[in-house]
Amino acid sequence: MDSLELTYQVPGDDFSRAGEASSAVKRTLKTLGFPPDLIRRIAIAMYEAEINMVIHADGGVVTARISPELVEVSFADVGPGIPDIDLAMQEGxxxxxxxxxxxxxxxxxxxxxxxKYADDMTITTTVGVGTTVLLQFQIA
Amino acid sequence: MKIRDIVTLLDAKVFCCEDRLDTEVHAGCGCDMMSDVLAYVKDQAVLLTGLVNPQSIRTAEMMDIVCIVLVRGKEPTPAMIELATERHLPLLGTQKRMFSACGILYSAGLLQEGDQS
Structure with a gap:
């Protein structure tokens, strides 16, 4: 399998549609035959990120890059940014x-x-400019 | 147990996917906060919730949850039924409250989340 790139615009004004990108990627991974446990981890992490984009940043762009070794998904928004990442990472x-x-x-x-569900997570954020979250999943 | 047993135990109404009632259910989770549901992976689980919006269906889809039960007599929106039908996810409704519904299923042998013993 060659690598595959999928891009989705996530609308910020319709909460009921949040999760459509995660759902589409999940179905694609299933079609491609990735292991169910891995697909579930990717779907859950993506869904959380997508929901965050809608509730905090008025939507954004999701890009999923799928290859036999790595699934990498970025979530780019032009929202308010995260002033204190350590605080934002605290449960609750x-x-x-x-x-x-x-x-x-x-x-x-x-x-x-x-x-918890991604193998690696990188957050790049600037207050007043936006946030990009990059999630990486290694294929065992 | 099977989804069909849950329908009987909770005297539940089936809103969609009647053809999937023979699916096995191994665990249960009662929760209105979807973020909490997403924090714990469960296998072949039923989600009992009072949350009436399409995100309860989306959450179930991401988690591979096999059945949703709306408690306290809540009716699903048409958008929820449509999404659940698309995803082949049986959507049930019971008049019982969350505590009672969970208690009935637990007493009938359904395990709590993450408990595989």
């Missing part, structure tokens, strides 16, 4: 609104979950 810490909590998110588990 969240800046999400009450409205978002009513929708079942904002428990402060998003970034910790992404880190």
């Amino acid at each position: 810490y969240s800046t999400a609104s009450e409205q978002v909590r009513d929708l079942g998110f904002g428990a402060g588990m998003g970034l910790p979950n992404m880190k």
Whole structure:
């Protein structure tokens, strides 16, 4: 299999559509025959990242690069940025609104979950400019 | 147990995917916070929730959850039924409250999340 690149625009104004990119990548990985446990890890981490883009940054662009050795997914937004990454990484810490909590998110588990399920996570962020989260998954 | 047994035990209504009621369920999770659901991988699990929006279906899809039960008599939105149907995910509804519904399934032998023994 050659490497494959998939790009998705994540709309920031429609919470009900959040997760469509994660769902599409999950189905592609399944079609390509990747192991189910790996697919589940990728899907969960991607979904958390996608939800974060919608609730904190008015959407953004998801790019998934799939090769036989590595699956790499980047989430680029032009949102407010993360002022304190160490604080944002703490389980239970969240800046999400009450409205978002009513929708079942904002428990402060998003970034910790992404880190837990990905083999490597890199966050590049500038306050007032935006954030890019890169998740990497090694294929055993 | 099978999804069909959950329908009987919880006197549940089936909103979609009646053809999948013979799927085996090995674990259960009762939760309204989807982030908490996403924190623990479970195998062949049922999700009991009071959260009525399409993200409960999306969460189940990402986790490979095999069945969703809406508690306290909540009705799914048309968008939820559509998404659950697309993903072949049986969506059930029970009049029972979360605590009772979880208790009934636990007493009937369904294990808690992560408990594989």
